[in-house]
Amino acid sequence: xxxxxxxxxxxxxxxxxxxxxxxxxxxxxxxxxATKIYNNRELTTADASWIASHADLLVTDGxxxxxxxxxxxxxxxxxxxxYFVSCVVSDGKRPFGTxxxxxxxxxxxxxxxxxxxxxxxxxxxxxxxxIDPKSExxxxxxxxxxxKVTSGLPYDGVHGDVAHxxxxxxxxxxxxxxxxxxxxxxxxxxxxxxxxxxxxxxxxLLILNNFTMGSSTDPDYLxxxxxxxxDGFNQQGVVMKWRNQPEHRFVNEKHLVRTMEIVxxxxxxxxxxxxxxxxxxxxxxxxxxxxxxxxxxxxxWVYLNIDWxxxxxxMRRLFREYGxxxxxxxxxxxxxxxxxxxxxKRKYSKGLVVVDPIKHTFDFIPETKY
Numbered sequence: 541x542x543x544x545x546x547x548x549x550x551x552x553x554x555x556x557x558x559x560x561x562x563x564x565x566x567x568x569x570x571x572x573x574a575t576k577i578y579n580n581r582e583l584t585t586a587d588a589s590w591i592a593s594h595a596d597l598l599v600t601d602g603x604x605x606x607x608x609x610x611x612x613x614x615x616x617x618x619x620x621x622x623y624f625v626s627c628v629v630s631d632g633k634r635p636f637g638t639x640x641x642x643x644x645x646x647x648x649x650x651x652x653x654x655x656x657x658x659x660x661x662x663x664x665x666x667x668x669x670x671i672d673p674k675s676e677x678x679x680x681x682x683x684x685x686x687x688k689v690t691s692g693l694p695y696d697g698v699h700g701d702v703a704h705x706x707x708x709x710x711x712x713x714x715x716x717x718x719x720x721x722x723x724x725x726x727x728x729x730x731x732x733x734x735x736x737x738x739x740x741x742x743x744x745l746l747i748l749n750n751f752t753m754g755s756s757t758d759p760d761y762l763x764x765x766x767x768x769x770x771d772g773f774n775q776q777g778v779v780m781k782w783r784n785q786p787e788h789r790f791v792n793e794k795h796l797v798r799t800m801e802i803v804x805x806x807x808x809x810x811x812x813x814x815x816x817x818x819x820x821x822x823x824x825x826x827x828x829x830x831x832x833x834x835x836x837x838x839x840x841w842v843y844l845n846i847d848w849x850x851x852x853x854x855m856r857r858l859f860r861e862y863g864x865x866x867x868x869x870x871x872x873x874x875x876x877x878x879x880x881x882x883x884x885k886r887k888y889s890k891g892l893v894v895v896d897p898i899k900h901t902f903d904f905i906p907e908t909k910y
Contacts (some may be wrong), residue, residue, distance in 0.1 A: 831902025
């Protein structure tokens with residue numbers, strides 16, 4: 541497909557799926573909230589209704605399939621993505637998000653699997669085997685299986701996982717196959733481009749999980765290369781890192797500034813950005829995440845994602861205890877962010893956003909007081 545055709549197709553897809561900017565943000569909501577619902581087998585219709593009323597973008601695995609139609613009918617503006625792992629095959633027990641059929645594929649297509657230096661197939665977990673991104677037939681097979689699962693369900697696209705920039709760091713057993721990042725980059729991106737194009741042909745979008753801001757050999761890798769092979773991404777660790785690393789919970793200001801630049805440029809290119817954050821259940825940390833989001837907010841492309849490991853009960857607790865922060869009406873941005881001494885600020889129609897990346901605080905000064 542020629543580049544001009546790709547651009548045209550992408551524009552048509554967004555017009556068809558999103559219906560224009562006005563349909564994204566519900567009245568009185570400054571924060572566009574994204575959440576994930578994984579492995580919640582006890583969800584009820586009442587739960588689904590609550591989720592539909594609080595989320596603007598939802599990523600769900602199979603446990604949400606039975607409620608997809610209901611949630612879409614109750615909130616037509618809810619953007620829904622089905623989670624899949626893009627290069628893993630399950631042995632048949634179907635760990636969430638994977639394509640099943642390992643035994644059949646291992647016989648028909650043994651060359652599809654990634655092997656270590658000894659020729660043994662590499663497992664991501666005891667039940668999941670990694671696909672070699674060089675395999676020719678896997679993207680078409682994956683697309684067929686994904687569309688089969690989502691057929692008849694109102695998903696706007698797919699949220700894909702296991703897409704790396706440096707496979708050696710995440711899967712060291714594959715180092716012999718791809719000893720340098722550059723050896724892997726071209727292969728990985730051709731693989732992702734095939735998945736992306738296949739989904740777009742069917743009117744579906746692809747959001748990727750990005751674990752790193754870029755490769756160690758190219759700091760602009762995400763924007764220069766990967767962003768062309770997806771319709772958006774969930775960027776983890778943009779403001780706060782994992783909860784299990786309390787001594788390194790907050791990113792430094794340099795990382796935060798770089799994140800803001802990447803988010804701004806991605807939104808300018810009309811790519812969805814989910815700001816993945818994992819604060820502890822602390823009001824100050826929640827507020828800081830919201831404040832940083834407001835600095836980066838760019839409707840209709842940027843979403844806040846605080847969901848504490850994707851569990852529904854955690855999402856409900858989040859809104860119960862901190863809904864006043866997330867649901868507050870801050871107005872609309874009326875200017876770009878700017879730095880004043882050690883503080884980052886941005887003017888909104890109803891006040892001034894003030895974020896201190898050193899003390900990790902967020903303040904909102906109403907328009908009548910500044």
